[in-house]
Each structure stands twice: as C-alpha cells, then as structure tokens.
Amino acid sequence: MFWTVLFCLCLWRLDGVFGEEERSVLLMEGESFTLDSGLTEIKDDDEIQWRFGNTVIAEINKWADRFTVYDDVLDGRFRDRLKLDKQTGSLTITDTRTEHNGHYRLEINSGRKKKIKVHILGRRLVLVKEGESDTLNSDLTEIKDDDEIQWWFGNTVIAEINKQADIFTVYGDVLDGRFRDRLKLDKQTGSLTITNITIEQIGSYTLWINRVRKKKINVDIRERRSVSVPEGFTFTLDPNLTEMKRYDWIRWWFGNTVIAEINKRADRFTVYDDVLDGRFRDRLKLDKQTGSLTITNTRTEHAGVYELQMRVSYRYSLKAFSVSVACLPVPVISRDCPSSSSSSSPPSSSPPPPSSSLSSSSSAVAAASHPNPFINQTRDLNITQSVRAADIS
Structure with a gap:
C-alpha cells in the first residue's frame, strides 16, 4: 500500500524566502510511501533530483533521456526499494526501515522546491506465543569488514559480531543459561533469532552497531486465544x-x-x-x-x-x-413418505x-x-x- 505524502502530512510550512514547502510524515516500519513531486508531467527541459540528506538517490534529465535511481548509495540502505515515476518525477520508497528516517529534498531545475521529513516507527513491541521463534532484524543487508555488532538483553551481551576479528558468537550460557540452545546469529546481516521463547526470554533487547545504539525491541508473550x-x-x-x-x-x-x-x-x-x-x-x-x-x-x-x-x-x-x-456443513433434509394417510404423523418441524x-x-x-x-x-x-x-x- 502506498501513501502519497500529500495526504500523510503532519506538519506543513511554506518558506517564503526559498519557496520551499516542508512536510513531516509519520509511518510504520514496513510501509511504502510516495514522495510527491507535485507535477502532472515533466517538461522536456526539466531536471529533477531527489536527495536524502546531501546524497542524490534519484534523478531525471528528460533532455538526456536519463531516469536513474541510486539505490546502492549510503551502504545500500535503499537497495531495491526505490521506484521513480517517469511521468511525474514522484519517488516511491518501499518496505521502509528505521534507517530511512530523515530529510528528503526535491530539486527541480537546480531550485529547491520541497523538503519532506520522514519519521518511521520501528515495530518495537513484538508479541509472540510461548514456544514460538522470533527474529530481531538488524536492518542490514550485509555486514562490512569493520563492523562491530552486539545484541544485549537488558544489561547483558548475548550475541556479537566483529568481522575484522572473525568473531561470530552467541552467549547462550549467560543469565543462568536461559538462552542456551535458543540463539541463532545471521553472519551476513547480524539479525538474531530466538527460538522456543518462554517467559524467561521476554524483556528488552538492544542492538548496537559500531558502539551506536540502533534499535530497542521489547519482546513479550501474549496468549492468542x-x-x-x-x-x-x-x-x-x-x-x-x-x-x-x-x-x-x-x-x-x-x-x-x-x-x-x-x-x-x-x-x-x-x-x-x-x-x-x-x-x-x-x-x-x-x-x-x-x-x-x-x-x-x-x-x-x-x-x-x-x-x-x-x-x-x-x-x-x-x-x-x-x-x-x-x-x-450443508444440511441434508430427508422426508420419510408415509405408507398410508391413516398412519401418517404430522410433518416434523424444521430441524x-x-x-x-x-x-x-x-x-x-x-x-x-x-x-x-x-x-x-x-x-x-x-x-x-x-x-x-x-x-x-
């Protein structure tokens, strides 16, 4: 489902000096949304750029017949998530993650026209049924050579990756062994899977990447009646x-x-x-x-x-x-035919x-x-x- 930013705005401002509109959008992680250029059709001499922060992530140069998305920039956080409308110049971002939070800017013919602040709420409360498994996603597509990743449960490290030192470790014996044989660490993405969850594994999990806290996830058990x-x-x-x-x-x-x-x-x-x-x-x-x-x-x-x-x-x-x-089931209603009228009984009522x-x-x-x-x-x-x-x- 795609949201057109025009209808998702929580804040609107018009800056008279620069002629720049500013909007703020609140989304949930996993949703897709469209950054609306406000154009019905691109002219032959139009040049359009979409920026995330200071980085160009998409551009159109109609005169040069160039329609390009740069989804590998910024460590590939937009990889396979950008769709550019060749007629209007609007940009759609699919399957959003919290790392897509930030300011998006539209520039048309080198003039800033629109700024959109996007805030994406992570699904920070995870409800599982006792005995189920759940994966805590790192939101990374691939770990870099110099990345250090740690997963904490409360104040205790339960898993970590240091690619440079070739460390890929889960600490299942900490905290009296409550995670023993329950942790699986994805060596490519750093995501952590917890299997056979019981009441001992509910609580707060925190992801740290290169000593920066990236995500906090609360896991709780809810009985699904x-x-x-x-x-x-x-x-x-x-x-x-x-x-x-x-x-x-x-x-x-x-x-x-x-x-x-x-x-x-x-x-x-x-x-x-x-x-x-x-x-x-x-x-x-x-x-x-x-x-x-x-x-x-x-x-x-x-x-x-x-x-x-x-x-x-x-x-x-x-x-x-x-x-x-x-x-x-579809009911089958049968009627017994009496052998004679004298011996017949009144017809039975509806079943x-x-x-x-x-x-x-x-x-x-x-x-x-x-x-x-x-x-x-x-x-x-x-x-x-x-x-x-x-x-x-």
Whole structure:
C-alpha cells in the first residue's frame, strides 16, 4: 500500500524566502510511501533530483533521456526499494526501515522546491506465543569488514559480531543459561533469532552497531486465544476504546498487510478492502468512534492473525487477535413418505439450528444473517462474535 505524502502530512510550512514547502510524515516500519513531486508531467527541459540528506538517490534529465535511481548509495540502505515515476518525477520508497528516517529534498531545475521529513516507527513491541521463534532484524543487508555488532538483553551481551576479528558468537550460557540452545546469529546481516521463547526470554533487547545504539525491541508473550467464527457470520475486533482523541491513530493489519486505519488528526478513516486479491471487499466496517473493526460474511480465507497498532494518548501499543473460521456443513433434509394417510404423523418441524462453539472469553452480540436459509434459523441465537482487546492481551 502506498501513501502519497500529500495526504500523510503532519506538519506543513511554506518558506517564503526559498519557496520551499516542508512536510513531516509519520509511518510504520514496513510501509511504502510516495514522495510527491507535485507535477502532472515533466517538461522536456526539466531536471529533477531527489536527495536524502546531501546524497542524490534519484534523478531525471528528460533532455538526456536519463531516469536513474541510486539505490546502492549510503551502504545500500535503499537497495531495491526505490521506484521513480517517469511521468511525474514522484519517488516511491518501499518496505521502509528505521534507517530511512530523515530529510528528503526535491530539486527541480537546480531550485529547491520541497523538503519532506520522514519519521518511521520501528515495530518495537513484538508479541509472540510461548514456544514460538522470533527474529530481531538488524536492518542490514550485509555486514562490512569493520563492523562491530552486539545484541544485549537488558544489561547483558548475548550475541556479537566483529568481522575484522572473525568473531561470530552467541552467549547462550549467560543469565543462568536461559538462552542456551535458543540463539541463532545471521553472519551476513547480524539479525538474531530466538527460538522456543518462554517467559524467561521476554524483556528488552538492544542492538548496537559500531558502539551506536540502533534499535530497542521489547519482546513479550501474549496468549492468542482461539476465536472460532462460523463461516458466513460476522465478528468484531474491538480495541477496547470508548472514544478516540484528536491525536490518536490506529492501524489494523492482516498478516503483513494494512486493511484499515484511523488517523484522527488527518481526519482519515479508511478501509483497504481491495488488498490481498479483494478477499475483504465489501466486508470491512470501521467504527470511527472506537476503532473497532467488523468483518462481515466471513470465509475461511479470513482466518489468520489480525494485528492492531495503536497510538492512544501518546502511548504506543501492539495487540494480536487469532481468528479461525469454521466451515459449516450443508444440511441434508430427508422426508420419510408415509405408507398410508391413516398412519401418517404430522410433518416434523424444521430441524434444530446448528450449534456454534465460540471462545468463552468473548462476549456475544446481535447475530448476523447468513445467505443459507437453513443457517438463517440461528438468527435468534446471538452468535455474532465480538472480540475485545482486553480478552487477548
């Protein structure tokens, strides 16, 4: 999903001396965004440059027929992430990381026209299920010969790389051996994988590169209760908010894809129901007051992990919901033909409605209608699912 910076601005300023617009953009790590040139079409004599800090990362010279991205500069942090629009000169950066934080400048015909400050929030809270593995990414594509990398757990070093000294070490026996046989260090990128996570491994992890702190990640365990919803019915994911305030925002993910978001300050209330091949098309309803997300007429393809990212009252949090969708069998109704009218009994009433097994921790609300007329007999059974964040976290 691409964000046009024009609609993501948190700050706008026009500098009358230099004629330069300045905007500020807040994004989550992993998102893509577009730096909008503001042009509808490049003229034949136009020269356009995009800079990150003082480094040119993309340029267009239409007269020379040159359309170039320089994604190997700055240690390759933009490698395979830059897309330049040849018609408008806009620049898209995909799969963002915190190392893409900074100032981007647009220059047209050697005159500065626009400055955009981008701040990317890392997914600093990681929720895992007990027994699962998780990889703490270094955000490096390759370690340089003079790089020194250390991963700390609290105040203790648990892994380090010193390429010059040929040191690639995990310290699984520290802290009473709580990491023994659980640490795997990627020698190419410096990322650290923790396997079979238990309550002893939850806490704060810090990445240091060349004695500079680059990232702090909090790992916590959340029980993902199984929420089972019958196919065809409706369920609601509730962040347990009564009302969103002016500066609050929330973002709903399905897997690695954003499917809905609210940004109160930007007055943006959006569902992205065409993503993932349209599996959510016409099925998402977002409550503008509470941020609750309702999925209607569910199918088995809607089963999976839904993740909620929130900034509420200036505090960031991450919650997870695991949803399974149960296939209901199509009923077969048979009628016994009586041998004679005198011995016939009154026709039996409609078969009893199918039962629905739902998570005991979740509250039930008004039931949804199902397209199958047989299943519609359950309309008074109160089986539409409402899942509250408090039930999961």
